[in-house]
Amino acid sequence: MNGNDPVDLRSDSNYTGRVEYHFHVNGCTLRIKDLRESDSAEYKFTLRTNKPDQSLTGSPGVSLSVTALQVQVTKVDWNAGTAELKCHSSCSPTGQLSYIWFKNGEKIQTETSSVSGSFDSLNSYTCALKGHEDSPSPPVCVYGGSCNRVMYNKRRICALKGSSVNISCTYYSHWAPNSVFWFSPARSHHWQTQTQPEDLKADSQYAGRVQVFETQRRRSTLIISDLRESDSAEYRFKFKRLNSEWGNSFPGTTLTVTALQVQVTSVTVHQDYTEAVLRCHTSCSPAGDMSYIWFKNGKEIQNEEKSSHEDRFSPGDFISCAVKGLEKSVSPSVYALKAPSVSVNPPGEITEGSSVTLNCSSDANREANYTWLKRNQTLPREEPQLVFSSIQPSDSGEYRCTSENELGKRTSEPVFIDVKCE
Structure with a gap:
């Protein structure tokens, strides 16, 4: 392909696991899940024929703008200490919407797009669309910039089974906190009555695999090593003082841990053997370049470090793959059928x-x-x-x-x- 050839979104690593095509009579629908601001672009449909030089592309395409929510502070009365907060985006989504509001990381009872009243200078406010609480606006201080708040570096992270992951946030506490810790709502065994969540370091399922690093600039980093698929969960940060704390319900970072799979991309079946092109694949795209290891019948294939591999299968041959440095997390084997x-x-x-x-x-x-x-x-x-x-x-x-x-x-x-x- 040259630089002007269209790229199928399903093969674009930026859209891995987020794109669906729905074909119907004389049409096709593109569905993109988990929208990001980086998805803002023009999208076009291309129809290709059996002849490589013949294709038809609809132009112009459809322009998509993805915007994040923001809390706007208006009608400020400094003397009375009142203001109006509005949950706002630069575009106007269609339909009737319900909202979720957070005060210092804890949900408050309102579903409208705006909140009015008296506000304390120590409290921050955040909003989100109901049903999409995992994509909230950044916390906003109503008065000044010294209120309590937590800002996560990434809202979603994908990592490979067996690897390590860093989950970070920056926080501000008006007064120095007495304690800070990370927890997972789904994994907190003692948090059944919505009282206090459990520090991840105290969870036996993470024993020896969890570290937390704090910096002077109030950046906290949770490191989970030797990842398991069962570690796929949401992780939240919390700080506490004697008379104040950052709430339990503010959404954090969602981690997805995926195992490798060998994907068959093309195959030619002969009478006594099968020729196949294989791809070492995960359901999401971890960051960074990776080198791969391929195994045939349990033995490493030398000088093969790419994500794709072409080989010949005889009945009973089996092939698997792993990422270099994570050899313990080998994919399930793919093998040619023996006679049943x-x-x-x-x-x-x-x-x-x-x-x-x-x-x-x-x-x-x-x-x-x-x-x-x-x-x-x-x-x-x-x-x-x-x-x-x-x-x-x-x-x-x-x-x-x-x-x-x-x-x-x-x-x-x-x-x-x-x-x-x-």
Whole structure:
């Protein structure tokens, strides 16, 4: 591709896991989830034909502007200590909207776009759309700039299983706090009555894996090492003083931990082997360049460090991948199918009217499709079991099963069924 060729959004790492295409008669709908301000752009639809030089692009496209919420402070009366706060964005979304307001990180009971009244100079206020509380506005001080507040460096982070992650925030407490800690609402075992959350360092599931670093500029960094998929959760920061604290309900940083998968991007099936192009893939795009390790039949493939790999599979060969430096977190293996086998249950002599099940056993780790053959005629059954609830003499015959996935197709040896009349 040259610099002017359009790029499919599904292959753009900036949109990994966030883009869906919905095709319908004479049209296509693009759905982008988890919108970011960086998604502001013009989007066009391209129709390509079988001929590489022939394509059609709709122009102009659709311009999307993504804006963040802001709290505007208006109608300030310094003498009375009153003001009006308005939840605002630079564009006007359609439909009736409900809002969530936070005072010092704790939800307050109002759903309108504005709040009026008396405000203390120590308190900060934040707003969010109801249902999208994980994308709140930045905290705003009503009077001056010395109110209590917490600002997270990133709202969403994706990391690989086995790696380490840094989750950071900058905070300001009008008075020096007595304690600061990180917690996870979903993981706080003792926080069942909305009293106090549990310090992550006290959670046995994180034992030996959690560190917290504080700087003089009041930047707190939570480091979780040896990540597990079960660590996928929201993480929040909290500080406390004797008579004040930062609330429990202000949304923090959501961490998604993903495992590697081997994705089959193209395949050519031959009679005795399969040629395939494979990609070491995750459902999100961790930051930074990575080097990969590929394994075939449990042994490292030398001098192969790219995310894609081309290889030839014989029946029984298996391939997996890992990120260099995270060799303990190896992806599940992908392997070419061996010939399946058919077993009869119950074994032994089969009599008319009895219940009999034929089981097709396959070693597919990519889900296989099954077909059954009787005397080389395909049966209308696509399950790994072929069940006869009341078998008849006419069911006697030779049976085979076929298992097929994206890496090949294999057929079992025949099994002969002989149904005895009563």
